[in-house]
Amino acid sequence: MYILQIQEALAKAGYSPGSLDNLAGPQTQAAIKAFQTDHSLEADGMVGPLTHEALFQNTNPVPAQEDQLTSHFNRQEFKCCCEGRYCDGFPNEMNSDLLIKLEALRQTLNTPIIVTSGIRCPTRNQEVGGIGNSKHLTGHAVDCYAPGFSIYDLAEAAKTQGVGVILYEDEGFCHLEI
Ligand SMILES: [Zn+2]
Numbered sequence: 403m404y405i406l407q408i409q410e411a412l413a414k415a416g417y418s419p420g421s422l423d424n425l426a427g428p429q430t431q432a433a434i435k436a437f438q439t440d441h442s443l444e445a446d447g448m449v450g451p452l453t454h455e456a457l458f459q460n461t462n463p464v465p466a467q468e469d470q471l472t473s474h475f476n477r478q479e480f481k482c483c484c485e486g487r488y489c490d491g492f493p494n495e496m497n498s499d500l501l502i503k504l505e506a507l508r509q510t511l512n513t514p515i516i517v518t519s520g521i522r523c524p525t526r527n528q529e530v531g532g533i534g535n536s537k538h539l540t541g542h543a544v545d546c547y548a549p550g551f552s553i554y555d556l557a558e559a560a561k562t563q564g565v566g567v568i569l570y571e572d573e574g575f576c577h578l579e580i
Contacts, residue, residue, distance in 0.1 A: 404547070404574055405430070407516075408449055411457045412437060451513050451550040458514070471496065472505035480520025480544065483530075489523035496520060496541040500580045503563040504544065510559055511548050518575050519545040543579035545570070 406424040412433045413419060420429030431447040438445040441456045449457065469477040481491040508515050522530070522538040537543035548556045556576050557567045568577040 408434070408457065415457065449549070454549040455514060458516075471501050474505060474508045474514070475501060475517075479517045480541070482521045482523050482526055483519050484523055484526035488525035492521060493523040494521050494539065494541045496544075497580065500542060500544065500565070500578070503560075503565050503580065504546075504578070506563050507556075507559055507565070510563075511551060511556070513548050513550050515546050515548050515556075517544055517546045537579040543577060545575050545577050547575045 405426050406422060409419040409422045409424070409430055412430070413422065415437060417433040417437045418429070419433040420427060434449060434453065435445040435447045437443075437457060438447075438453055441453075443453050443456060471477050477492075477496070480496045482489050482493065504515060519530070519538060521541050522532060522536065524539060527536050527539055532538055538545075546556075547553060551559075553569055553571065553574060553576050557569055560567050560576065560578050564580075566579045568579075570577060
């Protein structure tokens, strides 16, 4: 999942990673290096925290001010991942207590926390195999990872904020919920 997001970000930024195949092949490596060179980063072909920040800052549209929920989180980051197929993106809003904890977590780790799934409409939830009463439906859960940190580090830090954690080791993200 993560390689694919990097490939998409590279493509949007004008660095062709070849086919969007979710594999870190030679073309993707070359695109990462070219991007790093152009952004005065060490051209090692690896997406560490600095490259990640440059890459995703570079391609994300400037978020609307009114959508800024905390110092580091914007409402759009939590939009339903059905891409508008089944809902307008916000069948619900994120729970403010969870947002406060996420912001605390973000500041503790001092690295961006990348949300892979926030709010979900019931149809999308079913599509991705979420349980019927998933906390994603009500904005009480978020799937995420922190570049530069293992999911185990992220899980430990989340637990100290009093957040419930489910590890998705194969997929490389944590499900956090309150
Ligand atoms: Zn939806």
